[in-house]
Amino acid sequence: MPDVKHFDPDVALDQVVRLFWERGADVTGIAEVVQATGLSRSSLYATFGGKERLQAAALRRYLERQSRPVFDALAADERGLPAVTGFFERLVAARCTGEHARWGCLVTNTHTGAAREAPEVRQVLDAHHAALRAAMRAALEAARNRGQVRPGMDLDAGAETLALLAYGVNLRSRAGADAAELLAGVRAVLDGFTRTEER
Amino acid sequence: MPDVKHFDPDVALDQVVRLFWERGADVTGIAEVVQATGLSRSSLYATFGGKERLQAAALRRYLERQSRPVFDALAADERGLPAVTGFFERLVAARCTGEHARWGCLVTNTHTGAAREAPEVRQVLDAHHAALRAAMRAALEAARNRGQVRPGMDLDAGAETLALLAYGVNLRSRAGADAAELLAGVRAVLDGFTRTEER
DNA sequence: GCTAACTTGGAATGACCGTTCCAAGATAGG
């Protein structure tokens, strides 16, 4: 017989994601969350718990809605190195232009924040890293099967490299890095991974 | 005929650097700075100005005292790729063990913080990136002169790569990344840069 | 030892922090 929620928690969480992503969770007060979502403090706390739990929820949402689809597409892409190149080209474009320009990546940003040590948060950071690495690894495997990759290459190490590179791109983009420079940095790695005929 | 300072501003700033580095500038209150330095609020504000100017000063200090010496040593190292390898080995060791373990890099951490858009701060971030890239570029040049590098490589792009990689290492280390994985990621890049005989 | 110039400790400021609480409102089953 109870009353029912007067709002959609899913929509609200998406708005929180945008807020934390653009402004940074640490420097965003509950008052701003209230304003952005239109919820009252009561509803917020009743639905999501305190700020730390809200931040963890937003982070999980970001991973599922923003990162995961891209990772899955990369892992399923059979083209090999061109798939990796495409991934980074889209990444740099998204980080430097469009509606999310200079927002960086919420997961990357969280690495340096205050919540980084909270278990609920750390778990998402690690899950993100594992998923990114796995996708890179899958793409590199496809590349090797197509003979695109230099002989004897360690695919696990290469996947870690590409993941670290993505973090670097995300980080620098938030501080205004030049898109062309980021792309050049990406290209140099992939050139090094590529099998060369003459040499 | 005035009174003279009862403390050494240089020592105080070093203590602030440690505090901001370990805990994060955004979440560190002035009260903590007062406690760590032993100064009074009056002396703090009279000497360094407000928090934003203090943060910029600490960042400059970090760049000069922590980063610059390492960058200079790298740039002056004539060994080529082994110099780069050594740089990253020491970096990973410093980030994952010892008294600064899991602190990350103050400059890297600042990329995602609230002060990242303040001109005084942005300037240091850019200076850091330029110095790091230049040092990497110098090391790669030495490597090419010694025939260690694969033919036709773009040294500027390679330097950007290595800089981005360093940011990735710094970032992930602050969230507890495994040293061995980080080193593997580094190795894969350098292997790709290396000239190979047979192939 | 006097005084002008500066520093220092510490109280006070108003704004904002995350969180709690409660009275009033809304809902659905009986």
Next chain:
DNA sequence: CCTATCTTGGAACGGTCATTCCAAGTTAGC
């Protein structure tokens, strides 16, 4: 329509934020 149960708006909480201010203390030149 009634009532048990949940939601909602909004006030209120104690704490902390960065910053300011001032009276008291300290110094160096005269």
